[in-house]
Amino acid sequence: MPFQNGLYEDDPESNLTFCIIDHTLRHTLFPVVYVAVLGIGLPANCLTLYYGYLQIKAKNELGVYLCNLTVADLLYILSLPFWLQYVLQHDNWTYNETMCRICGILLYENIYISIGFLCCISVDRYLALVHPFRFLKLRTMKAALVASMIIWLKEIMTSYIFFIHGEVSEDPESHIVCFEHYPIKPWEHSINYYRFFAGFLFPIILLLFSYCCIFKEVGKSKGAQTKTKLQVKQLVLSTVIIFLVCFGPYHVLVVIRSFFERNCIFAAKIFNVYHFSLLLTSLNCVADPVLYCFASENTYKDFIKLKGSCMRSLKWLKDGQKEPEHLNSVVTY
Numbered sequence: 194m195p196f197q198n199g200l201y202e203d204d205p206e207s208n209l210t211f212c213i214i215d216h217t218l219r220h221t222l223f224p225v226v227y228v229a230v231l232g233i234g235l236p237a238n239c240l241t242l243y244y245g246y247l248q249i250k251a252k253n254e255l256g257v258y259l260c261n262l263t264v265a266d267l268l269y270i271l272s273l274p275f276w277l278q279y280v281l282q283h284d285n286w287t288y289n290e291t292m293c294r295i296c297g298i299l300l301y302e303n304i305y306i307s308i309g310f311l312c313c314i315s316v317d318r319y320l321a322l323v324h325p326f327r328f329l330k331l332r333t334m335k336a337a338l339v340a341s342m343i344i345w346l347k348e349i350m351t352s353y354i355f356f357i358h359g360e361v362s363e364d365p366e367s368h369i370v371c372f373e374h375y376p377i378k379p380w381e382h383s384i385n386y387y388r389f390f391a392g393f394l395f396p397i398i399l400l401l402f403s404y405c406c407i408f409k410e411v412g413k414s415k416g417a418q419t420k421t422k423l424q425v426k427q428l429v430l431s432t433v434i435i436f437l438v439c440f441g442p443y444h445v446l447v448v449i450r451s452f453f454e455r456n457c458i459f460a461a462k463i464f465n466v467y468h469f470s471l472l473l474t475s476l477n478c479v480a481d482p483v484l485y486c487f488a489s490e491n492t493y494k495d496f497i498k499l500k501g502s503c504m505r506s507l508k509w510l511k512d513g514q515k516e517p518e519h520l521n522s523v524v525t526y
Contacts, residue, residue: 212375212457214464220280226472227277234270234478238263241482249334255317257337259484261344262310266478269303272296273475279371286371290361293371297360298352300372304440304474305351305392307481309344311432312396313337314484318428319403323410354384375460377450385451393444400436404429431483439477442470 242263248256275296279286286293317337320328330336358380360372374381411425446467453459 212460214375214457214461216284216464218465219468220283222469223280223472224277226475227273227280230475230478231270231273231277234266237479237482238266238270242267252334254332254334254337255314257334257341258310258313258317261341262307262314262481262484265303265306265310266481269299269475270478272299276300283368284370284373285368286361287369293361294355297372298355301355302348302352304443304477305388306344306348307477308392308396308436308440309348310341311436312399313340313344314428315400315403315432318425319407322425323406375464376454376456382451385447389444389448393440397436397441400433404433428484431480435477435480435483439473439480443474446470 242260245256245260245263249260272295275288275292317332320332358378361369362374363369377385407425407429446463450463450467454463
């Protein structure tokens with residue numbers, strides 16, 4: 194039965210409805226973004242992992258959170274070649290179901306592990322700037338390691354839900370699809386509400402509260418240097434922007450799907466918008482290294498030096514190209 198952008202087909206054996214939806218935009222856009230995230234995100238996160246390690250050596254608890262954030266990004270980046278192949282083959286999964294579950298978990302859980310450590314960074318900065326002498330035990334390496342273990346264990350336990358449900362199925366076009374249900378299955382509704390409230394709404398409230406207090410404290414502080422104030426504000430703004438841009442649209446659409454997606458008509462209408470929001474979560478892997486620029490004074494200076502070196506190299510190359518052209522013109526005449 195045809196619709197504006199989709200069809201449906203009933204499977205009498207399993208009593209399930211499969212939607213046939215036009216995936217053209219996804220097959221065009223996703224490979225480009227995946228390649229860009231691989232090309233930029235992999236070296237950027239490897240570099241920032243090194244800087245995080247230096248901070249850990251300096252006994253800076255912030256380095257623990259930043260390193261964990263980077264490890265989560267790198268694990269997801271390692272799954273991108275599989276997703277790239279999947280999309281290039283028109284959503285046809287050629288590996289086994291276990292591999293599908295692993296890649297799916299790395300995709301989705303990276304979102305919430307990243308959110309968890311972004312919250313840790315915000316709380317750490319809040320305690321450091323607003324209550325510098327009251328909660329010193331919460332700003333130790335040991336406390337950071339305990340918080341990191343809790344975040345990883347929580348997400349590993351949550352991922353068990355995906356292991357008890359089948360995530361590989363065959364669509365009406367005989368493609369083996371992975372982590373795709375249209376319309377969404379009944380058990381996904383409760384998971385989606387949990388994702389929105391516990392995985393997005395509570396963290397964004399915590400994030401905004403922490404950073405509003407930080408802005409207020411930094412603004413009234415007369416002793417802090419202008420560069421230090423700017424650095425703190427840049428860390429605050431970059432964290433909030435990464436959070437809202439990368440994770441906001443996806444979680445809003447997850448709730449919308451849970452409320453309204455009951456048939457293929459709605460699934461077809463929201464398909465492109467939903468998948469674009471899912472694609473935005475991938476950009477988190479490229480955006481997270483930006484935090485390293487503002488995480489500490491030493492890291493900030495290192496990146497400024499690196500930027501200066503790159504600018505000098507580009508200027509040298511530009512001047513070097515002009516000289517041969519001039520010499521060639523002299524020889525010609």
